[in-house]
Amino acid sequence: xxxxxxxxxxxxxxxxxxxxxxxxxxxxxxxxxxxxxxxxxxxxxxxxxxxxxxxxxxxxxxxxxxxxxxxxxxxxxxxxxxxxxxxxxxxxxxxxxxxxxxxxxxxxxxxxxxxxxxxxxxxxxxxxxxxxxxxxxxxxxxxxx
Numbered sequence: 001x002x003x004x005x006x007x008x009x010x011x012x013x014x015x016x017x018x019x020x021x022x023x024x025x026x027x028x029x030x031x032x033x034x035x036x037x038x039x040x041x042x043x044x045x046x047x048x049x050x051x052x053x054x055x056x057x058x059x060x061x062x063x064x065x066x067x068x069x070x071x072x073x074x075x076x077x078x079x080x081x082x083x084x085x086x087x088x089x090x091x092x093x094x095x096x097x098x099x100x101x102x103x104x105x106x107x108x109x110x111x112x113x114x115x116x117x118x119x120x121x122x123x124x125x126x127x128x129x130x131x132x133x134x135x136x137x138x139x140x141x142x143x144x145x
Contacts, residue, residue: 004046009053022065024121027054028113031074031136047072051132058130067129069120074136075099076108103138 008027019025032040033047054070061068075098081091095107116135119125134140 001042001046001049004043005049005053008050012053012057016061019066024067024069024125025054025057025061026117026120027051027068027070028117029054029070029072029132031072031134031140033070033072033132035140054132055130062129067120067125069125069128069130070132071113071116071120072132072134072136073113074108074134074139075102076110076113076135078110101139102136103141106137108135108137 012025015025027050029050030043030047032044033051036044051070051072054068057066057068075095077095081094082088086094099106113135116133120128120131120133
């Protein structure tokens, strides 16, 4: 909660006085904000809180023309798995498992997330505010069983 929610909240609080009207705020959240991940209750809740903050700020900052959006990555290949002590081979096994539930049958990469954030921050997205954009290869669209 301290990093994922409070860090974003207090950073935003300090940023707002210097953020130009017509600017954009983009929060990096996670697909677990809406779906949850077993054994990760606090992480899931922190991301849900972040998305709630984005929705609230969408209304509060609209008079200044500031657009607020949340980007919800799904499985993305990053160095995070190495930080919890996994070997690169262990990480690959996990990525392989995740890719079986992703309709595009692959793990995303950080460059793809960066391109989405860049788009949302650009003048090409001036009418997008209050969105929670999943970038998960379709993983959030589950077939009916």
